[in-house]
């Protein structure tokens with residue numbers, strides 16, 4: 024099947040990646056589903072990266088092809104498409120460079136591939152040795168122009184020990200799963216496979232997937248120490264302990280003042296005396312417990328309030344700290360105590376505990392105007408020659424960051440009016456930027472995190488997230504809050520509680536306004552998520568000229584086919600509830616809904632004769648790019664074909680364009696001539 028896709032639209036070889044869900048190429052073109060890849064005899068392809076997962080299943084931004092498993096991968100994990108399997112790794116890299124040249128992230132990744140793959144794959148477990156010796160020779164501290172003495176903080180003894188480890192999950196490898204191990208219960212209680220976690224050492228080794236430059240970096244000899252705060256609620260035994268062990272194993276002892284576990288009213292037995300006894304052997308670890316369920320935000324605050332270290336470092340309770348993760352964070356704070364720093368968050372697979380980068384790896388934190396967290400590419404203006412250098416990020420992902428303890432409290436900690444979970448990452452991010460600090464992501468600091476399959480416990484109080492977001496919008500976002508309310512009208516009249524203290528804090532700290540934040544910090548965000556949606560080109564019902572029937576979607580979910588049905592408008596019914604209201608919007612895709620309320624499902628076609636179906640919008644044009652042309656055809660540039668219809672079968676499908684065929688002629692209920700002309704001018 025994808026062979027034909029390949030020859031039709033991709034005369035050139037391309038890399039395909041294995042993962043759960045659908046596989047797309049660089050253009051966002053849907054190549055195949057995983058199943059067809061695995062069952063096809065022509066595919067020798069086995070690699071990891073999944074657009075959907077990469078993107079949190081939302082907008083396709085993560086859908087660049089990035090072979091994230093490549094560096095430390097099993098030998099058979101990348102091959103090229105049929106006919107190109109003779110390519111060497113070098114050939115593959117050349118192909119990659121040719122086909123994905125404009126992605127900054129890609130170039131970042133490419134550097135890593137080039138740095139890591141040749142010597143390391145050859146050397147096997149001794150992967151550190153070359154740089155290691157080099158570093159050991161340079162271990163002497165150097166005094167910089169600024170008079171600061173810098174030293175190599177790597178613990179080579181620990182690195183050697185880790186490199187020698189073999190066994191389940193060692194070197195961050197995926198645990199081989201048999202079906203019996205994917206027991207539902209394991210997921211139900213934890214949101215990830217605790218059985219697998221239990222079979223992996225608490226001290227397991229991880230692959231050093233940092234950029235090679237990180238191995239050479241020196242950091243100030245005199246760094247502040249930190250309290251590491253790990254809030255948890257009903258966390259699994261091995262996942263919690265592995266978090267603690269990884270911190271102890273991979274942090275210079277004198278930089279860790281204490282590790283504070285904060286139990287948010289767990290009821291699992293293993294988290295009571297058993298945990299108490301276990302931690303009694305680890306002098307730096309203390310356990311605090313809330314007296315009732317407080318939620319993540321107040322639990323973190325409780326830990327922060329008890330902290331004595333100069334810096335507070337928050338971690339999630341199912342993390343693994345990687346090689347030399349701490350000094351790069353503390354060093355930035357030592358240079359500017361008002362900097363909040365975040366490690367790169369790597370992905371620990373919730374099924375098999377394989378360790379890998381996020382798709383795209385280094386990206387800036389952002390949000391859309393419904394306040395969903397998003398990741399956007401680092402714009403060229405902010406890319407350094409050395410991609411391992413810290414870069415500015417407008418908002419943090421959430422649970423993993425380090426902050427000068429006093430500065431955290433000067434900023435008021437978290438707004439205590441925020442409940443349970445959600446929105447706090449925006450609050451602290453807006454606050455630090457607007458009130459005289461800054462925020463950075465640190466590529467040389469990496470921490471793995473298990474992204475759960477789902478949240479295994481009830482989150483009490485369903486509207487707390489809405490309230491939290493409204494609080495943040497009201498206190499920090501000024502006139503930009505309106506853009507949120509336009510998309511979330513239900514927030515407008517929601518009571519978010521008393522915000523006097525927060526507004527006073529903003530005044531007292533003399534914080535800049537949100538307009539400043541948008542123009543100086545998140546200036547690249549509107550390119551990806553414009554506050555005001557540019558006008559749509561066409562919307563409303565789409566009526567076929569030949570049959571006088573309308574396009575209709577029965578279920579507004581990915582995978583639904585577009586059908587031809589009687590137009591409901593003619594029957595005096597409401598089009599949107601019938602799935603007959605559609606919008607050709609500014610991203611030049613066709614979405615369900617009217618221009619002000621589109622859903623994130625788009626018209627999607629895989630070939631010149633396939634059905635037209637809905638798919639999660641990726642916003643990257645490619646196979647979701649449509650043109651509404653003067654001859655009333657709906658044209659699909661990537662396949663050079665048009666939407667056709669069969670009234671007897673009620674089917675809507677792709678076909679060779681035939682301007683004389685009325686079954687290919689469509690009338691949108693409304694059009695904006697100017698916008699349409701602009702769209703059509705761009706290509707023709």
Ligand SMILES: [Mn+2]
Pocket residue numbers: 339340341422472473474475
């Ligand atoms: Mn988590």
